[in-house]
Amino acid sequence: MAFGRTKSRMVIPIVEMTPMIDIIFLLIIFFMVAAQFAQQARVDMNLPKEMGGQEKHLQENTFIINILQDGSIVVDSTKGAISLETLEALLEEKIAKGELSWHTLLIRADEQGKTELLNQVLVLLNRFNFSATKIATETH
Amino acid sequence: MQFNQSNRKGMNRAALSMSSMIDVTFLLLIYFIVSTVLSKPEDQLTPALKVDQGAVVEESLLEPQIILVQQYNEQPVYKIGSQIFTKREQLAEVLLKLPKDPGVIIKAGDNVTVGFAIAAIQESNNAGFEKVTYVPASN
Numbered sequence: 001m002a003f004g005r006t007k008s009r010m011v012i013p014i015v016e017m018t019p020m021i022d023i024i025f026l027l028i029i030f031f032m033v034a035a036q037f038a039q040q041a042r043v044d045m046n047l048p049k050e051m052g053g054q055e056k057h058l059q060e061n062t063f064i065i066n067i068l069q070d071g072s073i074v075v076d077s078t079k080g081a082i083s084l085e086t087l088e089a090l091l092e093e094k095i096a097k098g099e100l101s102w103h104t105l106l107i108r109a110d111e112q113g114k115t116e117l118l119n120q121v122l123v124l125l126n127r128f129n130f131s132a133t134k135i136a137t138e139t140h
Numbered sequence: 141m142q143f144n145q146s147n148r149k150g151m152n153r154a155a156l157s158m159s160s161m162i163d164v165t166f167l168l169l170i171y172f173i174v175s176t177v178l179s180k181p182e183d184q185l186t187p188a189l190k191v192d193q194g195a196v197v198e199e200s201l202l203e204p205q206i207i208l209v210q211q212y213n214e215q216p217v218y219k220i221g222s223q224i225f226t227k228r229e230q231l232a233e234v235l236l237k238l239p240k241d242p243g244v245i246i247k248a249g250d251n252v253t254v255g256f257a258i259a260a261i262q263e264s265n266n267a268g269f270e271k272v273t274y275v276p277a278s279n
Binding site for chain 1: 186248
């Protein structure tokens with residue numbers, strides 16, 4: 001009789017946890033780093049409360065210019081405010097490398113700030129032959 | 141002879157200590173909950189961009205409707221021709237009646253707030269203008 005043998009062949013699957021834990025930790029590190037980069041480009045401010053253009057096929061923004069209420073320009077929050085001349089040099093460098101067009105540039109301006117600096121930035125962009133611009137709004 | 145159950149069945153049960161992993165997972169969860177800043181939902185307005193270069197540009201820009209955004213009697217206003225509006229609702233009402241094909245040009249002076257100027261772009265979009273151009277204009 002072979003009843004006993006059937007019993008002894010029972011195999012309990014062992015779940016290998018190590019690669020799963022590896023992947024989980026890699027994902028955690030990835031999201032931590034990605035969140036850090038996203039935070040650097042966007043400065044906390046009160047954007048104009050508008051519904052925006054509701055366009056769904058806009059390209060991803062690779063360069064963000066933050067114009068704060070106090071009249072400062074921030075491109076990378078870890079580096080602080082920069083002057084209009086520095087911004088011009090940065091734009092020149094990016095455009096020369098072909099990394100920047102109006103499709104990939106976003107302007108975030110505080111709604112309570114004066115348009116003076118926004119206008120200066122837009123004049124600068126126009127000098128680089130930007131035919132349009134993207135201005136961020138905060139949807140309700 | 142007395143065998144214990146696992147030996148008799150030929151099974152090797154892997155004993156995984158999950159407690160440390162759960163500890164770490166919960167610590168990370170708490171870290172993310174505390175450190176997360178909920179970002180507000182954002183959208184974009186995409187006006188065309190032109191720079192006012194005096195008479196030459198003015199001539200070519202005659203056809204579209206021009207909205208001036210500027211200070212008037214120490215308050216920000218929208219000006220279309222001789223009409224002056226202090227509220228965006230008034231501007232929206234007028235924009236709805238205008239022909240849409242020529243487009244609209246928004247000339248914003250330096251002394252108004254960004255929010256007030258952007259409202260003109262938004263209202264032009266809402267009114268159905270496809271060609272919305274922003275012109276930075278010094279006062």
